[in-house]
Amino acid sequence: MRTPTRRPHRWAMLSLGMAANGSACVFIYGLPFLLPAFQDEFDLSLAQAGLLVGAPSLGMLFTLVLWGWIADRFGERLAMTSGLALTGTLLLAAAFADDTVVLGALAVAAGAAGASVNASSGRVVLGWFPKEQRGVAMGLRQTALPLGVAFAGVLVSVFPGVRAALLAMAALCLGVGLVVGLLVVDPPRPEPVAGVRDRSPYRTWALWRVHAASMLLVVPQFATAAFALTYLIAARDWNPATAGYLVAAAQIMGAAGRLACGRWSDLAGSRLGPMRQLAVANGALMLLLAAAVTTPLGAPLVILATAVSMSGNGLAFTAVSELAGPSWAGRVMGIQNTGQNLIAALTPGIAGALITATSYGFTYALAGLCALTAATVLTTPTP
CATH class of the missing domain: 1.20.1250.20 (MFS general substrate transporter like domains)
Incomplete structure (x- = not known):
């Protein structure tokens, strides 16, 4: 040790x-x-x-x-x-x-x-x-x-x-x-037991579910963050400077939301419960935004959706690190981050193509369904 x-x-x-x-x-x-x-x-x-x-x-x-x-x-x-x-x-x-x-x-x-x-x-x-x-x-x-x-x-x-x-x-x-x-001082680690090999935490479904849900939740986060400014300027005819300030404010709100969600999970004694509830709220908000993109409500909703969609990121990282334990936490968080970054890289291009071919409303509705699917994945009992 x-x-x-x-x-x-x-x-x-x-x-x-x-x-x-x-x-x-x-x-x-x-x-x-x-x-x-x-x-x-x-x-x-x-x-x-x-x-x-x-x-x-x-x-x-x-x-x-x-x-x-x-x-x-x-x-x-x-x-x-x-x-x-x-x-x-x-x-x-x-x-x-x-x-x-x-x-x-x-x-x-x-x-x-x-x-x-x-x-x-x-x-x-x-x-x-x-x-x-x-x-x-x-x-x-x-x-x-x-x-x-x-x-x-x-x-x-x-x-x-x-x-x-x-x-x-x-x-x-x-x-x-x-x-x-x-x-920096490395935190203490459990004493290894002679002859006992650390078992992979991936032998159960718990980590797979959190990884899958997290990747699904990246879709609404980047579908809003990547196109909020363009939507406000091109679809709602906002002044570019004003739109830029609002998108920056959404980022600050999202950062504050991460703190609030972390405190919520501490009080609840659970990471997955708040993560599931936030996914439901995220999905409902995205569907509401999809229905309102052509109305004056679209502008405040896209800012709110951007902030909410990024608020739960810390919950997933805390959940996977706790599920993995100290011996595997680094690798598991690396896998978590790899999956999220991969979806983050793909989402703007796919969402941009969908917006061009269909509409903002259709694209945001699909992103909302991804969030609701994530909530379902987190609800499904582990075999």
Whole structure:
């Protein structure tokens, strides 16, 4: 058993985990802020610049489970520190890349390295927080993504241009990685029993159900988030600036919703019960939005639906980590994140094609049915 030399304050460990997760999110999910700069500086089309923007997310898909295994086997601090150090080094190289193919390859590699913080920061929450506080703690940890994206917007405005922004992102990852390496303490782990091998938690249906429900719930989240701005401007004739403020407000509401849902699950003593009820509410709201897209109610409903659809994300991560136990938590959270990111990558393209071929109403109705199906999956008794 790896026993820490000191028992740290759990909220300090959560803060460090959030910082690690957020610093990676600044790069991985903040590159869209550089899209105009990519076009101007490298003379790229919108589609080509979009490929660069999506490169880090592609890299993540290949390594989330691997980093989870590293965190399970060697500890959270090693996974976070090495991953952030590698991310920062790759970003330094990317900042001086003159060829877009090299830049894209480095962005993929940096995304693969940045995936290290996902499972390892979640394991820190799992290990240092008691069950009755874990929902709130994981909810806070999940706010690292929207906060990281918001910080990326500020960073790109302070350091304009591709090279300056990438250098600033590299410095952030390297600096946070150093602090994490110095201060994070791996939580204690159960003593292994000689001759007893850890059984895979996938021998029962419980984890499969949560994974499946979570993937279904990604559909309404990205069907709204990806097209809320376009819907408000093109379908409701809103001013672009006003629409942008409202979509940003929806993100803030969603972050607050993650905290509220975490507290709700702590009080309820269950993750799956609140997750199921939220899926029902999400589905009903999406169907209401589908019926109201051509009316004045469509605008407030799309903002509310965007916020609600992202509020339960922390519940799923807490549920799978608890179901897996400390020996498998990293790998299970890596699998959870891989499935969600895969659906997140596919949803905007499919939803965009459906909106073009049919309507916003039809597309949002299908997304609502996905949420209701997720609730059914979570309700189905385990054999």
